[in-house]
Amino acid sequence: xxxxxxxSILVALWFVFLxxxxxxxxxxxxKNIVEWRWMNMLWVALGAFVLSIVWRWAMVxxxxxxxxxxxxxxxQARPGIGQRILEDPKIFKPxxxxxxxxTLVFPLVVDIYQANIxxxxxxxxxxxLGLNITVGLAGLLDLGYVAFFAVGAYTYGILNSFWGxxxxxxxxxxxxxxxxxxxxxxxxxxxxxxxxLAIVTLGFGSIAKIVIENWEEVFNGAKxxxxxxxxxxxxxxxxxxxxxxxxxxxxxxMVLFTIFITNRLKDSRIGRxxxxxxxxxxxxxxMGVDMARTKLGAYAFGAFWAGLVGVIFAARNTYINPxxxxxxxxxxxxxxVVLGGMGxxxxxxxxxxxxxxxPEYLRAFAEYRMxxxxxxxxxxxxxxxxxxxxxxxxxxxxxxxKTEGVNA
Amino acid sequence: xxxxxxxxxxxxxxxxxxxxxxxxxxMVYGIIQLINFAHGEVYMIGAFIALIVSGVLTIYGFSGFxxxxxxxxxxxxxxxxxxxxxxxxxxxxxxxAPRLSPLISAIGMSLFLQNYVLLAQTPDFLPFxxxxxxxxxxxxxAHIMGSAELVILVTSxxxxxxxxxLIKYTRIGxxxxxxxxxxxxxxxxGVNVDNVISMTFVIGSVLAAIGGVLxxxxxxxxxxxxxxxxxxxxxxxxxxxxxxxxxxxxxxxxVLGLAESYAAGYVSSAYEDVxxxxxxxxxxxxxxxGLLGKAVKQKV
Numbered sequence: 001x002x003x004x005x006x007x008s009i010l011v012a013l014w015f016v017f018l019x020x021x022x023x024x025x026x027x028x029x030x031k032n033i034v035e036w037r038w039m040n041m042l043w044v045a046l047g048a049f050v051l052s053i054v055w056r057w058a059m060v061x062x063x064x065x066x067x068x069x070x071x072x073x074x075x076q077a078r079p080g081i082g083q084r085i086l087e088d089p090k091i092f093k094p095x096x097x098x099x100x101x102x103t104l105v106f107p108l109v110v111d112i113y114q115a116n117i118x119x120x121x122x123x124x125x126x127x128x129l130g131l132n133i134t135v136g137l138a139g140l141l142d143l144g145y146v147a148f149f150a151v152g153a154y155t156y157g158i159l160n161s162f163w164g165x166x167x168x169x170x171x172x173x174x175x176x177x178x179x180x181x182x183x184x185x186x187x188x189x190x191x192x193x194x195x196x197l198a199i200v201t202l203g204f205g206s207i208a209k210i211v212i213e214n215w216e217e218v219f220n221g222a223k224x225x226x227x228x229x230x231x232x233x234x235x236x237x238x239x240x241x242x243x244x245x246x247x248x249x250x251x252x253x254m255v256l257f258t259i260f261i262t263n264r265l266k267d268s269r270i271g272r273x274x275x276x277x278x279x280x281x282x283x284x285x286x287m288g289v290d291m292a293r294t295k296l297g298a299y300a301f302g303a304f305w306a307g308l309v310g311v312i313f314a315a316r317n318t319y320i321n322p323x324x325x326x327x328x329x330x331x332x333x334x335x336x337v338v339l340g341g342m343g344x345x346x347x348x349x350x351x352x353x354x355x356x357x358x359p360e361y362l363r364a365f366a367e368y369r370m371x372x373x374x375x376x377x378x379x380x381x382x383x384x385x386x387x388x389x390x391x392x393x394x395x396x397x398x399x400x401x402k403t404e405g406v407n408a
Numbered sequence: 409x410x411x412x413x414x415x416x417x418x419x420x421x422x423x424x425x426x427x428x429x430x431x432x433x434x435m436v437y438g439i440i441q442l443i444n445f446a447h448g449e450v451y452m453i454g455a456f457i458a459l460i461v462s463g464v465l466t467i468y469g470f471s472g473f474x475x476x477x478x479x480x481x482x483x484x485x486x487x488x489x490x491x492x493x494x495x496x497x498x499x500x501x502x503x504x505a506p507r508l509s510p511l512i513s514a515i516g517m518s519l520f521l522q523n524y525v526l527l528a529q530t531p532d533f534l535p536f537x538x539x540x541x542x543x544x545x546x547x548x549x550a551h552i553m554g555s556a557e558l559v560i561l562v563t564s565x566x567x568x569x570x571x572x573x574l575i576k577y578t579r580i581g582x583x584x585x586x587x588x589x590x591x592x593x594x595x596x597x598g599v600n601v602d603n604v605i606s607m608t609f610v611i612g613s614v615l616a617a618i619g620g621v622l623x624x625x626x627x628x629x630x631x632x633x634x635x636x637x638x639x640x641x642x643x644x645x646x647x648x649x650x651x652x653x654x655x656x657x658x659x660x661x662x663v664l665g666l667a668e669s670y671a672a673g674y675v676s677s678a679y680e681d682v683x684x685x686x687x688x689x690x691x692x693x694x695x696x697x698g699l700l701g702k703a704v705k706q707k708v
Contacts, residue, residue, distance in 0.1 A: 018489055022528045027463030034464055188693045199643055203685035214678045338512055371523040377516025381509045382501045
């Protein structure tokens with residue numbers, strides 16, 4: 001205990017040293033004034049002290065857990081609380097019912113601002129689910145995911161401003177364009193290993209933004225495209241309020257559609273091929289899985305959703321410019337997938353809602369948003385790499401009786 | 409002709425800065441096969457520390473060359489400390505994790521450090537004092553190569569020679585090479601692998617910090633975001649030269665710097681970054697092992 005204290009004090013001192021110049025000193029080189037913010041040191045020291053104690057405790061627990069799972073070969077036998085809720089119909093059904101009712105009445109009881117934020121959160125749910133295919137299922141780290149989102153948004157923006165094509169026609173075109181770009185991007189990097197892939201996709205993401213910014217004739221540059229119509233409904237005239245509510249329900253349908261498709265994909269032939277590819281590429285190819293087709297499929301399916309919601313995003317905002325498609329958005333979607341649990345659909349939905357809605361409602365947090373996302377990514381990888389709600393893979397069990405016995 | 413020489417000179421300067429950062433990437437990658445995404449952030453922090461130190465020293469009446477040396481020294485010490493801590497927190501616990509985990513952790517760390525500097529200091533660009541004095545003997549060719557450029561070229565050359573000596577002839581250098589070849593075997597013959605990895609991060613961070621100080625006083629302004637682009641480009645340079653290969657990183661960086669400079673000068677400066685990424689993608693498709701790297705057969 002005393003030893004622990006001593007170590008934490010040392011850690012606190014180390015961090016005080018480490019953060020001293022950046023946290024305390026602030027120089028204004030133009031006016032030649034130095035501002036000393038000594039109070040910050042106190043917070044750093046206290047924070048580092050407490051965190052180091054928590055860190056050590058968590059590390060001990062983590063080591064304990066890993067040695068436990070080493071000794072028992074059936075390491076996934078005990079699903080977490082989240083998984084148990086999902087699998088027990090007695091709890092699952094009422095929860096689903098309540099959720100359905102809440103979702104349906106939500107836009108009717110809250111004001112337009114809230115509904116609008118919810119639409120954004122739902123857009124990120126779909127983005128998270130889409131990236132979940134590429135990163136979570138197929139294990140291909142994509143850091144330029146937002147480029148496909150931009151492809152969708154600009155497809156609608158351009159189709160509309162040049163040829164006056166409507167929302168419903170643009171929606172599938174946006175999705176297909178996304179998928180097309182996914183395949184085009186996937187081709188040259190098929191042979192690359194995971195980490196090269198990350199940096200190349202990062203590059204593509206940045207290229208997309210630079211091209212949009214500089215190609216004035218098509219994308220209207222940094223000014224962006226304005227006056228994009230909201231989604232229409234048989235030519236009905238809608239006020240902003242009803243249009244927002246309508247977009248909200250549209251997004252709900254979209255999310256349901258995405259959940260349905262991704263869930264089916266997960267258990268399909270190509271879904272299992274993705275997971276096999278993620279676990280061991282060489283073994284997977286040796287088993288006869290077509291590596292090129294499977295990888296391209298993962299890119300195409302992931303990018304398809306981004307393109308699709310890109311169109312909705314453009315329609316929701318009625319205005320798009322390159323600043324909505326920066327690396328920060330890619331990082332945000334990635335942290336949604338990481339936090340939720342790679343491959344886990346429920347986890348990704350919850351994570352998207354938490355990460356988008358929390359900074360909106362806790363304004364004080366908004367400033368620290370990206371800082372926290374970064375920390376979340378590191379901590380999740382170290383302490384809970386499977387995410388909040390782990391993806392439990394379907395297993396073939398010998399007898400139906402035995403499975404029921406385990407679940408009850 | 410003069411325009412060409414100017415471009416070549418600025419390309420070399422650019423390249424030698426990339427080289428200083430790229431060496432950190434390539435050394436870390438050589439040993440633990442990890443892209444240290446947060447490396448660009450260490451470079452940015454080095455530049456910030458140098459800015460703060462030089463600002464404070466200027467106000468307290470120090471002058472000229474002593475500020476440059478002190479600022480660079482303190483920046484290097486701090487960058488080393490950050491690199492060490494970074495490895496300990498974000499990468500060491502993930503030594504045996506699947507490949508994707510340390511990569512995501514590295515991206516998280518990069519985001520964290522960027523926003524830490526953003527919140528602790530400022531989101532705006534800060535003017536960086538020009539610490540490098542103007543030499544009189546550079547006067548005749550100042551229109552092609554100024555004093556700052558000369559200092560950058562010479563400093564990076566000296567740093568790289570020092571690194572080569574360190575790796576070739578010292579005990580820790582030997583341990584690093586051993587760990588790079590075979591980590592398990594190195595451990596068996598008594599190399600403390602954890603220490604070697606820490607040292608690799610420390611050395612890489614010091615190089616990045618030197619790059620940061622030089623860039624700061626060359627370009628004259630810095631902000632929290634400079635590390636991101638510089639990091640990606642330095643990584644491109646490392647890949648171009650053959651990742652894990654130290655002379656390769658330096659060569660790749662110079663090639664990339666020159667190519668970028670010519671492209672910006674003769675084609676279009678708006679698409680400068682696109683060009684760098686284009687080079688990266690082409691290299692990965694045509695010659696994934698890089699200019700000096702050897703293709704490694706994957707063993708099963």
